[in-house]
Amino acid sequence: MKLLKNETENELTIEMILHAKRYSLTLDKTRCTGCGICMEICPREAIEIKKTPKVDGEKAKPPTIDISEEKCHYCGMCAPICPFGALEVRINGEYIIPVINSESFPQLIREIEVDTTKCDLDCVDCEQACPLSLIKVSVRTPNGKEVTHIASRPDKENLKVVVDIEENFCPCCRLCEVKCPEGTIHVEKIFHGSLRINREKCPEGCTDCLDVCPISGALYLSDDGKVYVNELYCVYCGVCKIVCPEEGALELHRTYIRHTPIHSGAWNKALEKLTSTKVMTKELQTKSLTKTQESLKKRFLWRRKF
């Protein structure tokens, strides 16, 4: 058995190589925001958040993640929970997440709907709005060929706008939806909750939370020199809370996580860690409620037949 760890500028890879099987976990550092959601749910405590020390006069930098090749056992729970899709598990080179295959862990639901019929041919507002550059807008002919110079085309009415979104990496901040002039995009957030800044506790002139926030516009600097939250965009990843130097200055509460239906103790535990016991209990109750409803429905259907 060999345990390897390899770190480059953009990637951190750990590997477990057995004679008959090999496992790997890769962290895409360019996508990782250091929010620590993976760390919170890791059952082996294999993930560690390392705060980047602040240099005076410079902006705060997001924390980095370290994964222990000795502790990780490649269950893959960290990969589907990452809102930024920065983690990837491979078994024998294939992209496999064991906990998803066995329905022990849910996948996040990223509900993004785009109705491109309303799109203006020359509008790229969504592409520009995306803070993570995940949207690519293109104009295509009916047979799918990309058109670059729209103005010179005579057959404008036949051209179609295509909006490609790399959904796997999208934390669903809704910036594109809000910035779209035609209302063609509809995005549901993954994490619901609240983020509050107790500004009386904020150190004078500190903008650390704002500096590390991956979603531009979720936090903003007001005229009074303090940071405010725009909850419309906030994805509740919580990286701001990690870098915040003052205890209690930032309050983050997640109240709901949109995910595929699941019945699993591992998820309940993860949910409790990410939200609260109350939220977890609520979800359990809802589940049993749906179950009751389903069985009732079945019985009524049976009755209606006769």
Added chain:
Amino acid sequence: MSLEPRIGVFVCHCGLNIAGVIDVKELTEYAHTLPNVLVAIDNRYTCADPGQEEIKKAIEEHKLNRVIVAACSPRMHEPTFRRCIAEAGLNPYLFEMANIREFSSWCHPSTPKEATEKAKEIVKMAVAKARLLQSLETMEVPVTNKALILGGGIAGISAALDLADMGFKVYLVEKTESIGGHMAQLDKTFPTLDCSICIEGPKMVDVSRHPNIEIISYADLLSVEGFVGNFKVKIRKNPRYVIDENCTGCGECRDVCPIEFPNKWDMNMGVRKAISVPFDQAVPLVYTINMDYCIECYKCVDACGARQAINFDQKPGEVELEVGTILVATGFDIYTPYDDSRYGYGRYDNVITALEFERLILAAGPTGGKVVRASDGKKPKTVAFIQCVGSRDVNKYEYCSGFCCMYALKNSILLREKYHEDVETYILYMDMRTHFKGYEEFYRRAREQGINFIRGRVSQINENPKTKNLLIRAEDTMLGEPIELEAELVVLCTAAIPSKGTDEMSRILNVTRGTDGFFMESHPKLKPLDTPADGIFLAGACQGPKDIPYSVSQGSGAAARAATILSQPTWKIEPIIAVVDSNKCRNTKAKCGICVKACPYGAPMAPEEKPAEINPAMCHGCGTCVAECPSGAITQMHFTDAQIFAQIRAALEKNPGDKILGFLCNWCSYAGADLAGTSRFEYPPTLRAIRVMCSGRVDRDFILEALRLGAGMVLVAACHLPYDCHYISGNVKMKARMEALTKMFEKLGLSPERFRVEYVSAAEGVKFADLIREMTEQMETLGKEKIKAENEKLRPTLERMLSKKK
């Protein structure tokens, strides 16, 4: 026995063995003059029937209540004569032997006069002791006729089945989840090439089905108390988080479990699920959740459904057992040569151990029986087996692991059968060791199949970083020149080493380990299955590396040894034990417990504010505690202080300055002296020997008394350090005691050579004779005058010291 001693002395001619040197008539007449001696008779052969009859007749006629036979070593005929006087109605412990053959006639043939004088004093010492002998009653303890077997490998399985078939209840305790041991990990077995699990599997099932056997698997031994026939054992059952009775072994939980972890059973080459069995044929077939890996998704609970076998709240359970005997069959581990940079194990992908190879070539193994390289998953074209990795290496493990030659042959034949000419096989060996039935034939078969044998030790293995092939450098001792060999896969046949828990186990059971770390048997030849602790036996590789047939026969042998106890309703215990005088014990006033620390068997108990007590059944009668006791409260039966002082005084009554007074331990040094006699090594007749069971018995006061009486030299001879002591650590305790004494004598101005501690084994007759010769020479060099002067100077101090205690 308050009666006035009436002693009979019987002097044996032993043909001419004694009478040829010693004037037997003179000796007999002398014996008659000794106090309390009523009869002194000489026979040609006292041990023969007429001789024994004469003893019986004399007992009856003269109402003798003590008998002394002056003949050979007590190690030879003491039991014979004890039986003889018991038949005449005397207590067998009212017998004493005067060893005038090994200690006089045989070792002083050229000085018959001195030999006779020495024999006289030997008889005199025996009479002195005999006057104080007490009758002792053999103790009987009840026997719980149940057995505990530690370790469920093939040795433990064999022992369990045998004992259970004899009708005894057997508890088989196994540390891991399944019984089977190393044998269940192997592919085929030499020399018949039958599949290992196919022959062991049915045995494992037999064990689980046997009404007399209870398997306690996934459990640890916590403590053992008690003694032969009456052990109380505590065992911790580790939680499996699966209820044994409810689990059907269907494996549905395993199928839904998302978590995999390296399977130790597969030598970490493959994986198993967080809820699983280590291998399909596991016995008992009960699944186990590894909580280190479980993420608690409870998918297994759903899969198990109505069977409700999974219980996440399970706690470790403690089991208490009462058993009569304990069989230790804890097996061995395989050395992984991470620490030996020569082989590159752990560094190079394609260097594996032989046990890893077994899992590779096994059809049920992680690769499905395909021998592939870890680096590229391809079948190797050349495979090199390297023998004696770690074994037969003075820097690592000195011993030969025994079975590696055979399994290397087996594995190369298996490779040949599987891949024919596609794989070239090399065996690099030091010596091929293929003794035992059918093994040599197997070796020939391997040679005929075109396997390449290279005789020589590997000096270095290097990896080609591109191809990951391995370049082996070795010296071919046949050709006498260095060779280089490129192999695609290297299999290291590594040493078998004591299993991981052996150290802890030895502490719990009070069973010693040898220098190699394996458990030590009572006697390497005549008691290979016994341990020095009564009622505890050894089987299989926990005593030293063994192959399967050897382990099986040892399992059956140990079962038979255990049955000798289990089949009895009671067990007799030698009455030569230590007894505490509760009035003298100072543990009532102060916290003492010195005897508890001195005893290697845990026999004494010293509860607070109460006098210490010694469990007679656990006492082995070494007498170490007797010598250590600060208030002289402990007495060793048959070797009492009074008896030994009487012997010292008798020995040193006349011309003490010319004599060496020796205290010899029964098992090594006395036997070594016997051997010197039997081998007719002649040495000066200066020694007056006192036999003690263990050198640990030699009290400081004995030495002081000897010197007070003016002994020329004093010798304490013991078993070799550190492991030879028959009583585990008596010699170590003696050494510490005597070192303190030596320092004191140094200050008092005693010539250092006059008090000597030596270590003589039962095999060192020459050493013993040389020792006495050397000491006699030293005594002569010192001269009578000097010795006398020293003694005069020392006497007041010694008298003060001796009176203090009395």
